[in-house]
Amino acid sequence: MSDQPILEVRDYSKTFVLHEQGKTLPSSSHVNLNVYPGRLTALIGPTGAGKSTVLKGIYLTYLPSSGQLLYRTANGGRVDLATADEHQILALRQRDIGFVTQFLHTLPRQSTEDVVAMPLFQRGVERGTARAQARDILQRLNLPERLWGVSPATFSGGERQRVNLARGLLAKPRLLLLDEPTASLDPKTTDRVVELIAELKQGGTGLLAIFHSPALVERLADAVVELAPPPGTEHFFEGTTP
Amino acid sequence: MVNDNISTPTLDKVLEVRGLGKVYGNGCPHCFDLTGPEHDTNICPRCGSVVAAHNLSFDLCRGEILGIMGESGSGKSTAVKALYFDEAPTCGTAVFYDQGNAYDLYALNAAQQRQLRNQRFGMVYQNPVLGLNFNVSAGGNIAERLLMSNLSHYGEIRQRATTLLRRTEVLTQRMDELPKNFSGGMQQRVQIAKALATNPPLLLLDEVTTGLDLSVQAAILDLIMEIQQELGTAMIAVTHDLGVIRLLAGRTLVMKYGRVIESGLTDQILEDPQHAYTQRLVASAL
Amino acid sequence: MSTATDYPFGFLDSYAKKEVRRTVLKAIAIPGYQVPYSSREMPMGRGFGTGGLQLTLSLIGEGETLKVIDQGSDDSVNAVNLRHFIELTCPSINTTTRTQEATLIQSRHRIPEQPLREDQVLVLQVPYPDPLVIVEPSETRRKVMHGEADYSRLLVKLYEDLVHFKEITISHRYPTRINGHYVIDPSPIPRYDVPKLHQSPALLLFGAGREKKVYAVPPYTLAEPLVFDDVPFRTEDFTDRVSGERRACQRCGSRDSFLDEFSDPNTGGKVYQCSDSDYCTQQQEQAHGE
Numbered sequence: 001m002s003d004q005p006i007l008e009v010r011d012y013s014k015t016f017v018l019h020e021q022g023k024t025l026p027s028s029s030h031v032n033l034n035v036y037p038g039r040l041t042a043l044i045g046p047t048g049a050g051k052s053t054v055l056k057g058i059y060l061t062y063l064p065s066s067g068q069l070l071y072r073t074a075n076g077g078r079v080d081l082a083t084a085d086e087h088q089i090l091a092l093r094q095r096d097i098g099f100v101t102q103f104l105h106t107l108p109r110q111s112t113e114d115v116v117a118m119p120l121f122q123r124g125v126e127r128g129t130a131r132a133q134a135r136d137i138l139q140r141l142n143l144p145e146r147l148w149g150v151s152p153a154t155f156s157g158g159e160r161q162r163v164n165l166a167r168g169l170l171a172k173p174r175l176l177l178l179d180e181p182t183a184s185l186d187p188k189t190t191d192r193v194v195e196l197i198a199e200l201k202q203g204g205t206g207l208l209a210i211f212h213s214p215a216l217v218e219r220l221a222d223a224v225v226e227l228a229p230p231p232g233t234e235h236f237f238e239g240t241t242p
Numbered sequence: 243m244v245n246d247n248i249s250t251p252t253l254d255k256v257l258e259v260r261g262l263g264k265v266y267g268n269g270c271p272h273c274f275d276l277t278g279p280e281h282d283t284n285i286c287p288r289c290g291s292v293v294a295a296h297n298l299s300f301d302l303c304r305g306e307i308l309g310i311m312g313e314s315g316s317g318k319s320t321a322v323k324a325l326y327f328d329e330a331p332t333c334g335t336a337v338f339y340d341q342g343n344a345y346d347l348y349a350l351n352a353a354q355q356r357q358l359r360n361q362r363f364g365m366v367y368q369n370p371v372l373g374l375n376f377n378v379s380a381g382g383n384i385a386e387r388l389l390m391s392n393l394s395h396y397g398e399i400r401q402r403a404t405t406l407l408r409r410t411e412v413l414t415q416r417m418d419e420l421p422k423n424f425s426g427g428m429q430q431r432v433q434i435a436k437a438l439a440t441n442p443p444l445l446l447l448d449e450v451t452t453g454l455d456l457s458v459q460a461a462i463l464d465l466i467m468e469i470q471q472e473l474g475t476a477m478i479a480v481t482h483d484l485g486v487i488r489l490l491a492g493r494t495l496v497m498k499y500g501r502v503i504e505s506g507l508t509d510q511i512l513e514d515p516q517h518a519y520t521q522r523l524v525a526s527a528l
Numbered sequence: 529m530s531t532a533t534d535y536p537f538g539f540l541d542s543y544a545k546k547e548v549r550r551t552v553l554k555a556i557a558i559p560g561y562q563v564p565y566s567s568r569e570m571p572m573g574r575g576f577g578t579g580g581l582q583l584t585l586s587l588i589g590e591g592e593t594l595k596v597i598d599q600g601s602d603d604s605v606n607a608v609n610l611r612h613f614i615e616l617t618c619p620s621i622n623t624t625t626r627t628q629e630a631t632l633i634q635s636r637h638r639i640p641e642q643p644l645r646e647d648q649v650l651v652l653q654v655p656y657p658d659p660l661v662i663v664e665p666s667e668t669r670r671k672v673m674h675g676e677a678d679y680s681r682l683l684v685k686l687y688e689d690l691v692h693f694k695e696i697t698i699s700h701r702y703p704t705r706i707n708g709h710y711v712i713d714p715s716p717i718p719r720y721d722v723p724k725l726h727q728s729p730a731l732l733l734f735g736a737g738r739e740k741k742v743y744a745v746p747p748y749t750l751a752e753p754l755v756f757d758d759v760p761f762r763t764e765d766f767t768d769r770v771s772g773e774r775r776a777c778q779r780c781g782s783r784d785s786f787l788d789e790f791s792d793p794n795t796g797g798k799v800y801q802c803s804d805s806d807y808c809t810q811q812q813e814q815a816h817g818e
Contacts, residue, residue, distance in 0.1 A: 019518030020525070060507055062514040086493050086507055087303055109464040121471060353676045360680075378684055385687045389680035396690060396756035418691050 004072060005034035006175050006206040007058065012067035012082075013230075014053050027053040029230030031067070033208075034223075035175060040197065040207040042217045045227035051210045054227070055177045058208070059099045060089050071097070074174065094122055098173035100164055100181045112155075112163055113138065113148045119171035137166045140196065142189050158184045169196050176200065178209035182216065194219055254304035255339050256444055256476040257325070262298040262334030264320045267291025269332070277499060279519060284315065284499040293500045295320035298334065300495060300505070304443070305474040307466075309491025309508060311481060311523075317500040318480045322446040325478070326365045327355045338362070340443060360390040364437030364475075368449035370429035373436065374421050380407065380432045381417035387439040406435040410465060427458035434465065438473075445469075447479040451486060463489050484527040488512060496520050538585040539617040544568050548586035548742070552733060555744035560706030561674070562657050567740040577610055577636060578737030580653035584634045587649065587733075590620040595630035600638040600786070600803035610634065625806050637700075639721040641785050641807035644730035646747060652715040654736040657743065659703040659713040679703070679711050682754060690759060699764075703754045706745055711754060720763045720786045725751035766800070777802045780811035 009031055016025040028050035035041050043051045056062040058069055060081060069081035071092070079088065093099075098119075113134040114121075120130035138148055141162045147155065152163045165181050178197075182190045197207065197220055211217050217224065265273060270289035277284050277293045284293045295317035302308050312318040324331040325347070336347040340362055347355070367373040374383050384403040393399060404414050410431040412424075421429050430450060437445060447466065451459040463486065469475060470490075479490050487494050487508055494511045496504040496519070504517040515521045538545060551565040570578040588594060594614060598607040602625040611623055624630050627642040636653040644650060660670045663681040673679070682703050689696045700716040704725060714725060715734055725732060725745050732745040745751055753761040766775045766787050776783045779801050785808070787800040802808035 016514070017516070019521055056513065059509075061509045063506070063510060063516065087301070087306075089507060090306070090492050109461065352672065356676060356678070375681075375684075378688060379691060381691065382684050382688050386680055386684045389683045389687070390678070394683070394757050396687065396759045398758075399687065399756075 003036070006037050006072050007035040007208070008068070008070040009033045009054070009058065010068040010070065012054065012057060012069065013065045014050065014057055014062055015065045026230040028057065028227070031225075031227065033225040035206040035208045036222075037174070037204045037206045038201050039222035040201060040209055040220050041223045041225060042221035043208065043210050043225050043227060044214075044217060046229065048229045049227035050230065051227055052179055055099070055179050055208065055210065059093070059097065059177055060084075071175070094119070096174045097177070098168045098171050098175070099177045099179070100168035101179045102161065102164075102181075102183060110151055111149050112143070112152050115152055115163060116166045116170055119167060133170055134166065137170045137196070138162070140192055141166050142192065158186070158189075161185060162189065165193060165196075169200060172200065172203060172205065174205060176205050176207045178207060178211075180210055180212045183212045190216070255301055256304050256306075257300075257302040257339070258337045259301075259321065259325075260299045260335050262321060262324060262336060263296045263332050264294040264317070264324065264329065265291050265296075265332045266294060278501045279498040279503050282499070284317065293317075295331075295497075295500045298495075298502060300502075302444075302476050302478065304476055305470065306492055307470055307477045307479055307490045309479050309481065309487040309494040310497060311484070311487050311494055311511075312497035313482055315499075316497040318482075318495075318497045319448055320500075322365070322448050322478055322480055325444075326363055326446055327359050338444070360387065361440045362442050362444065364440070364442040364445040366430065366433045366437050366445070366447050366450045368452050370421065370426070370433050373433040374429065376420060376422050378420070379418045380412065380421050380424070380435075383421065383432060383436050384439050387436055391440050402439065403435075406439055407432070410435040410438075411461075425458075427454050427462065430454065430462055431465070434462075434469075438469065438475075441473065443476060445475045445477045447477055447481075449481055450479070451483065452481070459486075466490060484512065484524065496523070535617055537590075537618055537620075538588065539570075539613075540568060540582065540585050544582075545586040548582055551742045552583065552587070552744065555733070555742050556731070556746045558710075559746050559749050560710030560712045560743060562710075562712075562741040562743045564740055565742055567737045570737070572609075572613075574738035575655065577606065577634070577653040579735030579739075579742070580634050580636070580651045580737075581610060581613070581735075582737060583651045583733050583735040583742065584614060584632060585617065587651075588614070588618055588621055588632055590618075591622070592631045593622040593624050593629055594618075595624050595627060595633045595806075596635075597633065597638060597640070597804075597806075598636045600640075600788075601805045603805065606636065626810070627806055637716050637718075638786070638803060639717055639724045641802070641804040642810075644724075644728060646729040648730040649733060650728075650730055651733045651735060652717070654713065654715040654734045654741070655738070656701070656713055657734065657736040657739050657741040659701070659711050674710055677709050677711075679705070679754060682711065683756075686754060686756070690756075695762075696755075696759070702761075705750075705752045705754060707749050708752075710743075712743055712745070714751075718764060718786060719753075719761075722751070722753050722761070723763065727751075775800045777808060777811075780808045780815065782808070782811050785811075 012028060012031040014028040016027060018025060031054055033041060043054060045051055053062060057064050064082045071079045071081050073079060113131050116134035116138060117130035135148060143162045152160055161184050168176060182193050267290060269291045272288045273286040273291055273293055274296055276287050298321055310318045310321060323329045325336060338345040338347055381403040384406055385399045388399050388402055403417060407414050407417050412428060412431045421432055451462050470477060481487060491508045494508045495502050498519050504520050512524055515524050547565060551563045555563045568582060570581060596607045596611040598604040615623060627640040632649050634651045658670055659682060660673055664670050686696050700718055701713050702719050702722050703711045704714050704722055705711045714722060727748050729747055731747055734743045755761045768775050774783050775787060777785060777787060778799050782802060785802045785804060788803045790799050792799045
């Protein structure tokens with residue numbers, strides 16, 4: 001396993017500019033961290049420290065204000081995600097970089113197994129094969145079989161999260177971002193998730209994760225990065241209403 | 243040096259639009275300086291010309307859906323109208339890449355433009371009256387596009403029309419009925435079938451779900467996504483509906499008063515909008 | 529009271545004739561293209577064959593032999609009146625009812641049964657010159673469609689016919705592609721006559737007086753009715769459903785001519801006879817002579 005980081009976040013900062021309120025809102029300030037292949041880096045810190053911001057920043061859902069997001073591609077090249085072309089980002093999302101959030105947007109008519117198999121479809125995996133793999137991972141995450149053929153639109157929070165995880169894990173990306181992936185799961189399913197994450201690590205995936213429980217950090221993290229709220233944030237959270 | 247040597251799959255560019263603009267009226271040297279979002283108008287105060295769109299540039303790749311979002315009068319339909327040759331742009335270029343050829347769209351003669359429009363582009367209008375011939379059966383509408391691309395075998399045309407209508411979930415028993423007897427959602431399906439008749443690599447969608455019931459909207463959007471995944475069709479979806487953008491588009495342009503005020507990955511536009519207008523738009527929709 | 533002698537030969541003045549002749553030349557040069565011309569006022573209502581008449585008057589010369597037919601008959605009121613007018617204004621021409629004797633034939637709704645020759649010209653009277661008028665009301669757009677040979681919407685009409693009636697129901701004015709490009713309305717001739725346009729040895733001219741258009745199918749030119757690859761063009765079928773035999777003309781007995789259907793005033797039953805009266809007469813003469 002390589003000692004070269006798959007992702008280097010260098011001096012990353014993100015400040016939101018809210019035009020309507022005439023405010024700027026610092027969310028991440030001078031973040032530095034590395035993610036290595038086959039290892040899990042956990043982000044910890046108090047609420048408001050900008051943990052989710054960093055993940056969304058790496059995924060380019062948030063535009064960085066400054067800093068570099070250096071991603072090492074499979075052939076050893078380096079891309080600064082912060083300045084990469086949109087098409088490059090879309091291509092990397094399709095093949096390299098996965099993100100499991102607490103939320104799931106799906107089409108009303110798509111069956112759960114197709115939602116899970118979608119990343120494989122997009123890479124051109126034969127549909128039957130992709131669906132078989134999707135069913136396999138749904139089984140492992142304890143999603144009742146009767147739900148596989150229906151759309152996750154009507155699922156409960158825990159069920160949706162399992163679908164979301166199944167999709168993110170099945171894609172076996174090179175870099176996986178996890179934002180509280182087990183927040184609404186029962187202990188038994190959480191154990192399964194831990195197992196699956198361990199498998200991904202074995203397969204060389206580098207992970208950057210936020211967990212809601214310190215126990216999970218203990219079980220899964222190879223490295224921990226602690227974030228502090230950026231200067232100026234306090235004002236916002238003390239909530240002095242104008 | 244970063245960003246070179248990247249191992250992303252070769253992106254097949256379908257379309258390259260540069261500096262596209264459309265002015266209604268005679269225009270004057272001040273038109274572009276005195277209009278736009280910062281002037282809160284697209285009507286030139288000097289000469290009264292309407293700057294429908296100015297300096298529109300974007301790329302579109304195979305299998306990609308680009309969203310163009312804006313309110314009415316923002317100029318969001320200008321690009322698709324110009325690309326489908328419904329209206330000639332005032333300036334700008336658009337290059338269409340197809341089967342190893344590059345077509346400089348506005349340098350082509352009328353016959354070449356018509357050929358691309360009939361065979362390589364598909365258009366679905368908000369108003370089915372624009373996209374369908376209401377005096378001709380649903381199947382006949384599809385036949386028209388096939389006939390335009392020089393398919394002249396009746397049996398084959400029937401077969402293709404049946405397949406397309408089945409694909410877009412129109413009851414094939416109704417294929418010989420006039421579209422005016424159909425519901426709005428069904429008319430859109432027939433339009434989509436017609437647009438897809440020649441397997442075009444580029445599909446233009448102009449407010450395709452506007453005015454339809456929510457459940458019908460969802461089904462149409464589903465259909466469009468399925469088609470994109472199955473056929474790898476590149477699409478431009480013009481809409482004022484954030485929901486449509488969220489579901490369909492990978493990248494989005496936000497337009498106001500004829501200008502692109504913001505563009506980016508759709509999730510970024512929706513979660514971290516940069517422009518005051520987009521922030522307002524997103525905030526009011528969520 | 530004025531007489532015919534007050535008018536120049538051919539009624540039209542020489543400038544009008546020259547313009548028509550120039551138009552004809554252009555029409556021949558661009559087979560099937562509708563050439564506009566300034567259709568003159570004629571001493572009869574537009575729609576009574578003024579387009580054909582102007583062509584005839586501009587082309588006919590002294591000593592030539594004219595035949596005028598209407599719906600296949602030399603004796604119908606229209607044919608008689610037109611022939612009379614031309615005789616009056618072109619004093620030194622001959623007229624005939626015999627197809628093979630004529631150098632110029634003006635006709636409405638039929639092409640003679642007897643094959644035409646290279647030294648003959650057929651002028652057809654046209655009410656509606658543009659076949660696209662049924663699918664596109666704007667003439668500007670029709671012109672573009674013609675220019676680009678875009679006839680898909682006409683084919684859609686045929687498609688709709690096949691869908692609704694299981695066959696193409698156009699009986700007259702069957703759209704026909706000339707020389708691989710322009711599609712013409714071949715005037716209200718029956719489908720039976722359409723194949724005669726193809727590689728015709730005689731020059732075929734079409735004149736629309738009201739619509740001010742002239743077009744031509746030059747000798748030996750491709751003329752293909754619009755069809756689908758798998759739905760061949762069919763001409764009228766005169767087979768008797770009961771006997772299974774092709775119906776014959778009740779007068780001359782011919783079994784290979786275009787037949788008109790009449791009801792017998794005595795029996796009330798249907799009888800058939802040749803639409804081309806000259807052909808019928810000659811067939812009878814031949815039978816008697818043998």
